[in-house]
Amino acid sequence: xxxxxxxxxxxxxxxxxxxxxxxxxxxxxxxxxxxxxxxxxxxxxxxxxxxxxxxxxxxxxxxxxxxxxxxxxxxxxxxxxxxxxxxxxxxxxxxxxxxxxxxxxxxxxxxxxxxxxxxxxxxxxxxxxxxxxxxxxxxxxx
Numbered sequence: 001x002x003x004x005x006x007x008x009x010x011x012x013x014x015x016x017x018x019x020x021x022x023x024x025x026x027x028x029x030x031x032x033x034x035x036x037x038x039x040x041x042x043x044x045x046x047x048x049x050x051x052x053x054x055x056x057x058x059x060x061x062x063x064x065x066x067x068x069x070x071x072x073x074x075x076x077x078x079x080x081x082x083x084x085x086x087x088x089x090x091x092x093x094x095x096x097x098x099x100x101x102x103x104x105x106x107x108x109x110x111x112x113x114x115x116x117x118x119x120x121x122x123x124x125x126x127x128x129x130x131x132x133x134x135x136x137x138x139x140x141x142x
Contacts, residue, residue, distance in 0.1 A: 045141035063129030064114035083138035
């Protein structure tokens with residue numbers, strides 16, 4: 001797993017404008033450079049790439065929740081910002097970004113249930129519905 005800090009616009013501008021990394025670090029502590037401004041970036045989310053995650057058949061909510069945007073937070077306690085699926089032919093999909101390009105062309109069928117609750121028939125779903133039976137990788141921020 002890889003961990004990294006999500007950079008704010010401030011951090012990117014600081015790295016671009018400050019003459020050195022040391023000068024940039026001063027931006028968040030004691031700003032003396034005209035390009036910097038004091039700003040606490042310590043509360044930013046930490047993002048992690050989870051790679052080759054095995055399918056989780058018991059988490060049927062990935063598909064059953066339809067287009068509900070917060071399934072990732074409900075199940076993983078974080079926000080998935082991008083994900084890939086490994087198809088059964090072993091090829092990986094391109095990156096999916098929730099709410100931008102992750103609408104599945106298949107629908108939830110009549111008669112399905114999840115954790116004892118009926119699934120709305122003919123409802124749309126996101127591509128992460130395949131998490132329950134396909135290998136996948138995702139970037140999650142907590």
